Amino acid sequence: MPRLGLTADTIIEAAAQMANEIGIDKISIKLLAEKFNIKSPSFYNHFTNLDEIKNGVMLYGWKQLEEKALRAAVGVSGYDAVKAICYAFYDYATSNAGIFDAMLWYNNFQDEKAHKATQNMFDMIYKITASLNISEQNSRHLVRMFRSFLEGFCLLVNKKSFGHPQSVSDTFALSVDTLIGGMKSLENK
């Protein structure tokens, strides 16, 4: 049988796409193998096990999101930049529900690489915040606050947990403004 040019990246991308289609908890070695027309055991030449693949999807997602956020923050500064990042986050997380699940679910502190993956993303907010005469300590608190809200909100949107037929984007706008209000109140403190 001729060989495919299978690389780790190719596989992760396929897994990520599959996660968006059927959910991260539904992807399997079996399905991935079928996708590439090879047998399940052959997969183990590229990965240790299924968890490693899911972990890969998690890292891939944070990487992608970081890029999007970076791009969104170009040309804007201060509070506008924070806002732009929030919207980029929302956009990515809700257009990639399966990947986003992986990003939340498989991101444990135990793994240094996983930790770094999100660090990069949220350091962007940290740096912006720190440039606004907000103390280092408060900047760190604020990053955590933004992160908590963003992850929670997108998770809820993806799971369609907001029952009432009221605009989700209005809620988002109002919330982001509130969080930014909190930032502002910490200037020079």
Added chain:
Amino acid sequence: MPRLGLTADTIIEAAAQMANEIGIDKISIKLLAEKFNIKSPSFYNHFTNLDEIKNGVMLYGWKQLEEKALRAAVGVSGYDAVKAICYAFYDYATSNAGIFDAMLWYNNFQDEKAHKATQNMFDMIYKITASLNISEQNSRHLVRMFRSFLEGFCLLVNKKSFGHPQSVSDTFALSVDTLIGGMKSLENK
């Protein structure tokens, strides 16, 4: 073999406890059966499948949390009540990591019962908010905002995702104050 007095509630409680100990994704029919000294297949007399049990843990968790929050809000009103609920939420979610995972993970809109489960909890905040001269629409936005933050924050704490050695409870306090600040700014609007 003599029969146990196994009821659905007993099983869910055991599953919930097990979820806290080993994680919701690790509970299995096998382990639960062992816990009750019966064989796996016997379990199917009580439940359709494993998913139904996990779903039960989710409902159980929201129910418990609702009670805790209710208790926490007794004797306080307005913003203090909201604050009390937030702290009760944090306390429950972080002392019951496995159950909380189930609460986030298995709560899809698809299921009316699941939807109701959280509705009860967050209606508490809604009612308080509505009593403060905040419009219905904004009240709904605010509930979503609080919910998003609370769920996101507790998830991150449980997953030990906050790397920096800085007080988590300080972050929580600051964040809750920020959210409440957002509420205040919506009075009479």
Added chain:
DNA sequence: TAATTATACCTAATCATATTAGTTTTGTCA
């Protein structure tokens, strides 16, 4: 109280998937 019935348990079997072991093939490189 004895007969009946439904329920809860059991054993045996099936199925699906992950993963390991051991073999063969393919492609690269000296």
Added chain:
DNA sequence: TGACAAAACTAATATGATTAGGTATAATTA
């Protein structure tokens, strides 16, 4: 061209969910 590593393959093992079918227990009823 021959040797080696990588990447496939087939065969086998393991685990766990679930189904099928049978039996005992407890509750209900005649």
